[in-house]
Amino acid sequence: MTITDPKAPRADQADLDKAADRPDDADQWTAKIRHAAVDALPPQRLLPDRQPAYVASWIYIFGVTTVCALIVVIGTGLVLAVMGPNWWHVSSTGLFVNSLHLWSVEVFFFAMVIHLWGKFFMAAWRGKRKATWITGVVSFLVSVGAAFTGYLSQQNFDSQWISTQAKDGINSTGAGAVFNVTNFGQMLMWHIVLLPLCVVVLVGIHVLMVRLRGVVPPFAAKNETPGGDAEVTTGSQVEA
């Protein structure tokens, strides 16, 4: 049995750094993943304090507003989940939390739709940003599903009516066989577990891709030649 002296100096970060990245570690999976992550998103790119001068418009606010509203949606949803599905029907506090949840969803979609239209008119997929665009569109679609299952999980007249109407559309595609909108338990699970998880993961990937590629530059001005003598971009804007 080895007895460790508690007063012995602990290997500090410098020692760890010294020990890391030895040549014989080159084939180590952990080292490879760390190197790839740091190469792709070094701290100054992950959390920059400078932006190209063209990033100066109110339209840029709506992306971050969408993320902020999503945080409020998740936070209020967590409170509703902790207290259970019946709470907000019998408690004035619960009804208020439900109101916060509802309005944060409305703000979320309002901001997200403006963000999407803004990015459309900026042709924000240019310069190897196609995957950023696609993850954004998919995030929007999954969010629609998350909100829809939320409306189905309300246990009130709205959820009754929406489920009995929506079943025809869902059933017509054959999806009703496995996605039963009149099954409250199933819809609640989709609403509070599966779809929020997908939305958060997708939005996370989307934001990281924005960090990776940067904000799309403007189209050429009237007195510029489109493309100029520039090298076609990789999407990751080069430093000067």
Place this chain on the structure above:
Amino acid sequence: MSSESRRAHRKARKFVQDRDVPDWHGRYERYDLVKEFLVAFVVVVVLVTGLAVVFGSPDDKPVTIKSWSTADPVDFAQTAITELDGSSGTATYGPPYNLNGPTQTIGPLNPEQWMGVHHPIDTADDFVLGPLATLSDDPGTRAALVEFRSASSAQQTAWTTAYEKAVADATSPGGKLVVPPGDYGPVGTIVSALTSMARSGALDGALLTSRQFYGTDYTKPLLFIADGQYLGNLATNDHLAGNQWGMMNETGNWPGQAWLWLYTLWYQVPPANTSANGDLQVFAIMIVLTILLALLPFIPGLRSIPRWSRVYRLIWRNHYREVEGRTGGSETSGRAPPIDNPGRQPAAVAG
């Protein structure tokens, strides 16, 4: 392909305005991302709290079979007989509930039929005869059930047809169901007993707990309620019907799922609003549009719309004012030496 050959390939590739961008070599400016995020978060929290305080949220009580049969016993009885004789909306629906109705198709596409029955429902047994069989302490109901079940199919049809005609003229003075007399055998007793069971609240429980103690599947009671006129009338009064932009609305004046406007739009216009395959047509349209939206960056023509629209000049108006206001070539090329570039990799705000 090595990184050098990839770079050479990119250099050789023709520049396409709607696909490519030149690298940015212009000016960089201070941008406090964390501060922006926190300010935005506070604004969102204040906005959401204000909206919640001022407008709240709707919570209209659900319709139960008890409340329905009490408020409109005639509609309940008229619906119950269609469940018994197999002519209700659910009884003739088709997959995923049964095989008694047509499926929606587009050409050879018939996904409902491909998936088949996954939530089997026999409305006569599941909505009427089965729940009544649980009333073991009512000899009159038991006898009526035995008589109905032991009758021939032709006799059952004769009884239910006669009752269906009679109940069309039913009234409910003082909330009591009164059906004109007729030759409908035990069916009158059966529907009357089902109405009593419904008004006691027992039918709500019987339809929900028919499978297990802890039930969360409301398929049966919801379909039963939706087969009647009562739920639809309430929804129409609250501007929720399909031709009133349906389920994107919400009870009262709350905004509802406004983001479903495009989906709901197709239900207001031909062919979906007149076709028996309307639901599948709407979904097909939306699937195609969604794929086009997601793959927009790859579609020549569509991906040029933003450039043609010139809305981008409004978004980047400061940039264009600055660039186009200059004279001389070097600075307007977008390759001016950075004034305030810290030599760091730029990245975007969340947007």
